[in-house]
Amino acid sequence: xxxxxxDSIVPFDVLYGTHHGWLNGWLRRSVxxxxxxxxxxxxxxxxxxxxxxxxxxxxxxxxxxRIARGLVIDHWRRDALExxxxxxLAQLPEASHxxxxxxxxxxxxxxxxxxxxxxxxPAVREAFLLxxxxxxxxxxxxxxxxxxxxxxxxxxxTALLHCYRLCFETPA
Amino acid sequence: xxxxxERVPESIVRDAIDWQMRLRGHPELQAPFHDWLxxxxxxxxxxxxxxxxxxxxxASQLPRAEQTIPLLKRASADLSRRRMLKMLGLVxxxxxxxxxxAPPSWHADYITALGERRQIDLGNGTRVxxxxxxxxxxxxxxxxxxxxxxxxxxxxxxxxxxxxECSGRDARVSLRERDGFSEIRVDRGEVLVTSPVGQRRLxxxxxxxxxxxxxxxxxxxxxxxxxxxxxxxxxxxxxxGEFVAEAGRYRHGWLGCDERIADLRLSGVFRxxxxxxxxxxISHLLPVKVVERTRWWVRIVPA
Numbered sequence: 054x055x056x057x058x059x060d061s062i063v064p065f066d067v068l069y070g071t072h073h074g075w076l077n078g079w080l081r082r083s084v085x086x087x088x089x090x091x092x093x094x095x096x097x098x099x100x101x102x103x104x105x106x107x108x109x110x111x112x113x114x115x116x117x118x119r120i121a122r123g124l125v126i127d128h129w130r131r132d133a134l135e136x137x138x139x140x141x142l143a144q145l146p147e148a149s150h151x152x153x154x155x156x157x158x159x160x161x162x163x164x165x166x167x168x169x170x171x172x173x174x175p176a177v178r179e180a181f182l183l184x185x186x187x188x189x190x191x192x193x194x195x196x197x198x199x200x201x202x203x204x205x206x207x208x209x210x211t212a213l214l215h216c217y218r219l220c221f222e223t224p225a
Numbered sequence: 226x227x228x229x230x231e232r233v234p235e236s237i238v239r240d241a242i243d244w245q246m247r248l249r250g251h252p253e254l255q256a257p258f259h260d261w262l263x264x265x266x267x268x269x270x271x272x273x274x275x276x277x278x279x280x281x282x283x284a285s286q287l288p289r290a291e292q293t294i295p296l297l298k299r300a301s302a303d304l305s306r307r308r309m310l311k312m313l314g315l316v317x318x319x320x321x322x323x324x325x326x327a328p329p330s331w332h333a334d335y336i337t338a339l340g341e342r343r344q345i346d347l348g349n350g351t352r353v354x355x356x357x358x359x360x361x362x363x364x365x366x367x368x369x370x371x372x373x374x375x376x377x378x379x380x381x382x383x384x385x386x387x388x389x390e391c392s393g394r395d396a397r398v399s400l401r402e403r404d405g406f407s408e409i410r411v412d413r414g415e416v417l418v419t420s421p422v423g424q425r426r427l428x429x430x431x432x433x434x435x436x437x438x439x440x441x442x443x444x445x446x447x448x449x450x451x452x453x454x455x456x457x458x459x460x461x462x463x464x465x466g467e468f469v470a471e472a473g474r475y476r477h478g479w480l481g482c483d484e485r486i487a488d489l490r491l492s493g494v495f496r497x498x499x500x501x502x503x504x505x506x507i508s509h510l511l512p513v514k515v516v517e518r519t520r521w522w523v524r525i526v527p528a
Contacts, residue, residue, distance in 0.1 A: 185279065
């Protein structure tokens, strides 16, 4: 990556010292909880460190906000999944509740799936989930959703290709 | 994995996807499929990768599909609603929408199970009836519909749904989250509906659909939007496809309708707390039959 001549590189400690307070406030307004905001602010700077690319003095806050926004969405997603998972468990008899370890793994698994399906249209997601999780054929999915099997085929193929690209063609 | 980063041409990935879909339910295609697989190592790589992906969805820790699918759906609706609120907060800036952009801190949660109905009190004489499979937050006397459907009835109340804010005066109103829009129907009184795309005043008998992009007046629904509060499903000349989708909201598992009969019309009054007899009834009223593939996979097909 070539740097513009006029841009100067900001050392990490200066970046932290100058913008940490601002980022904290920004996150507190987003998530409405100061403890979570503090954790997310910390995570944001960790991401920046791990990224290991120099930060210039051109709009450092925009960069921080972009990283933080991604983390906030991850946080919300995890939160939403956890609620939905607990709701689902609440409908089962207590005797069949899984152990805390299994719950933890299930949530991580759900998170990976939800993350992967993020950005797909609701109709595409629904057809794909019935196909992939429900194990139905595309003809059965079509009957289930009351749409043509051609549409389901297209939806499922779109979703599979989307997941494939995310898993195998996105640079780490 | 040495092949981990190898890029397979998209046409091959698409072929592999095509094979995966065709093979399901068609074991006779195994031979031509294996011919295809042997023809090129890249075919094998694409296939392996698809199997690897499929593995992610079959993890043993996951709840059964009939729980996991609605769960993912609910979480995704929740996430997009939060993103939406965030976006409104960034875009609106004005005072009218200040309430929407305020940081959501979720004080109270009411979550109803499928088929359950629950009443809560917002104070100052406002009652909220929550339909099954719905979730609601209450924040400082204000209602926040997160998913599903509620009926709000009171002298003066304020409620938010995914795409709009509603202020009611002596109003009895149903709010329902649909796919991509919020549906607001007024039974009695007057409601002011505000969203980033505009503002409307609704009166008794009127309905409005609010999406991210538009406000659309809704005509009379073939489905009585308030009947569920009395435990009834009241329909008038409704498409069977729509009826089945509606009935599916009150029972576990998947309820599907064959396309060939989806346009048949149906009128009647059905009891929601007897979902089994609800299905029996339609097979008496229309030339259809109910096929139970598994406990949770039920289809309505031509008789």
